[in-house]
Amino acid sequence: MQMLDPDLLKTFLAFVDGGSLAQAASTVGRSPSAVTAQMQRLEEIVGEPLLLPQGRGRGLTPVGEDLIGHARRILSVHSEAWLALKGARADGRVAIGTTQDFADSGLPDLLRAFAVSHPRVRIELRVGRSAELAAALQAGSLDLVIAMRQAATPDEVGVLREPMVWLCSQKGLVSRQDEVPLALLDPHCGFRDAAIAALDASGRRYRIAAGSASLAGLRTAVNAGIALTLRTARFAHSGIVEAPRDFGLPPVPVAEFAIRLRDGADRPAQDLAALFSGNLALSVAPA
Numbered sequence: 599m600q601m602l603d604p605d606l607l608k609t610f611l612a613f614v615d616g617g618s619l620a621q622a623a624s625t626v627g628r629s630p631s632a633v634t635a636q637m638q639r640l641e642e643i644v645g646e647p648l649l650l651p652q653g654r655g656r657g658l659t660p661v662g663e664d665l666i667g668h669a670r671r672i673l674s675v676h677s678e679a680w681l682a683l684k685g686a687r688a689d690g691r692v693a694i695g696t697t698q699d700f701a702d703s704g705l706p707d708l709l710r711a712f713a714v715s716h717p718r719v720r721i722e723l724r725v726g727r728s729a730e731l732a733a734a735l736q737a738g739s740l741d742l743v744i745a746m747r748q749a750a751t752p753d754e755v756g757v758l759r760e761p762m763v764w765l766c767s768q769k770g771l772v773s774r775q776d777e778v779p780l781a782l783l784d785p786h787c788g789f790r791d792a793a794i795a796a797l798d799a800s801g802r803r804y805r806i807a808a809g810s811a812s813l814a815g816l817r818t819a820v821n822a823g824i825a826l827t828l829r830t831a832r833f834a835h836s837g838i839v840e841a842p843r844d845f846g847l848p849p850v851p852v853a854e855f856a857i858r859l860r861d862g863a864d865r866p867a868q869d870l871a872a873l874f875s876g877n878l879a880l881s882v883a884p885a
């Protein structure tokens with residue numbers, strides 16, 4: 599009997615969560631041809647087709663649908679076993695910095711798994727904006743950071759790639775106008791720059807209808823229907839959804855986030871960085 603390779607299952611779930619082979623390739627950091635080869639290999643092991651043509655892309659066969667739950671359980675057990683072997687005798691502290699996006703979606707379950715396997719390690723968590731977190735890492739006050747990536751750095755241990763999406767209130771905008779009303783974080787913010795650049799490039803008129811220094815303020819403005827914003831799918835919950843296509847909004851790029859580890863960080867921080875690198879991309883919560 600052939601065993602199900604966790605790497606193949608990670609790529610399979612990246613396809614399931616991303617909706618396309620191209621997005622799966624971006625998530626797992628492989629070429630589209632390599633992802634296609636992985637899916638073919640997984641089909642060989644299972645002995646049944648997992649994907650089928652669906653419009654311009656691919657969908658799941660009934661066997662593919664059945665595999666989803668098994669794949670998630672296998673990877674969960676795999677992570678638990680790896681952490682248990684790593685952390686039984688570990689102690690000390692790990693200071694983590696993250697943007698609010700990951701604090702809301704992804705980190706809670708992974709930190710719980712880490713705490714179970716590393717019961718003697720103290721976690722210190724700081725939620726902030728990317729520039730602030732990067733400065734704290736450089737100063738040595740944080741061991742591990744998840745922040746928006748501006749350029750490659752020597753301390754990167756993982757890169758997450760997630761599509762940017764236009765988001766608005768589930769109840770819609772208060773009023774529809776020719777100008778796109780935007781809710782944006784104060785400068786400097788990669789999502790702010792990307793939103794403005796995309797609208798400028800398309801010739802679409804816009805106005806900044808709401809500004810905030812925090813994601814909590816941004817969420818309030820969007821939920822109120824004052825404006826729409828640009829984030830990733832991690833922001834799409836609690837009344838916030840992807841903007842309808844009839845808004846006519848321009849395409850936007852993929853956001854990159856770096857998992858950065860302080861040089862000389864202790865073993866528990868290294869273990870947690872490895873856990874994040876292997877699992878955080880698969881942890882987007884459903885809207």
